[in-house]
Amino acid sequence: MSQVASTVAINLARKLHEAGISNSAVLEAVSNTPRELFLDGALAHKAYENTALPIGQGQTISQPYIVARMTELLLQHNPVKVLEIGTGSGYQAAILAQLVPQLCTIERIKALQIQARQRLKRLDLHNVSFKYGDGWKGWQNKAPFDAIMVTAAAASVPEALLTQLSEGGVLVIPVGEDSQQLLKITRQNNEFNSQIIEAVKFVPLINGELA
DSSP, X not given: OOHHHHHHHHHHHXXXXXXXXXXXXXXXXXXXXXXXXXXXXXXXXXXXXXXXXXXXXXXXXXXXXXHHHHHHHHHTTOOSEEEEEOOTTSHHHHHHHTTSSEEEEEXXXXXXXXXXXXXXXXXXXXXXXXXXXXXXXOOGGGOOEEEEEEOSBBSSOOHHHHHTEEEEEEEEEEEESSSEEEEEEEEETTEEEEEEXXXXXXXXXXXXXXX
């Protein structure tokens, strides 16, 4: 990162702390990640605003606060192997890859997946496995996962993701259509306990792949 980018990234992390993000490792990862790398050049000047931005293909890069909040929720469970549904720009994956030993990430839009892979390679993040496919189905061959994060809103919780959670594992997922809630679902003794975290606004989680 350039000195200017580093300064504004640190300022963004400070704002997230003021907004309630308390995990120091998450804040450090935000400080160390050049968000402009994940945006079209025309939007680079908005990279360190605490807002969602378009990345093409009808998708967005999530608001930094939500990225940090969802990451913070996962880290409460000290996960080793994490599944991300919806690679998108790769920004959330870049944050997670700095904080967990093993990250698996799925994207249904091939062009976005290719770009995200290149960005994470450029950042020297090599503990990430990529899959082009339908996030609703999860990644059965890599299961079980200690934690699963979904970065698009599902109309209902995908059953496949619940079954791919390890015992004690946690699923962080936005659920709903017009009105969405961020849920934290924990698997305990083959039961699933759901907690509402806060209201959110995400693009919809869609079935199937898109070339």
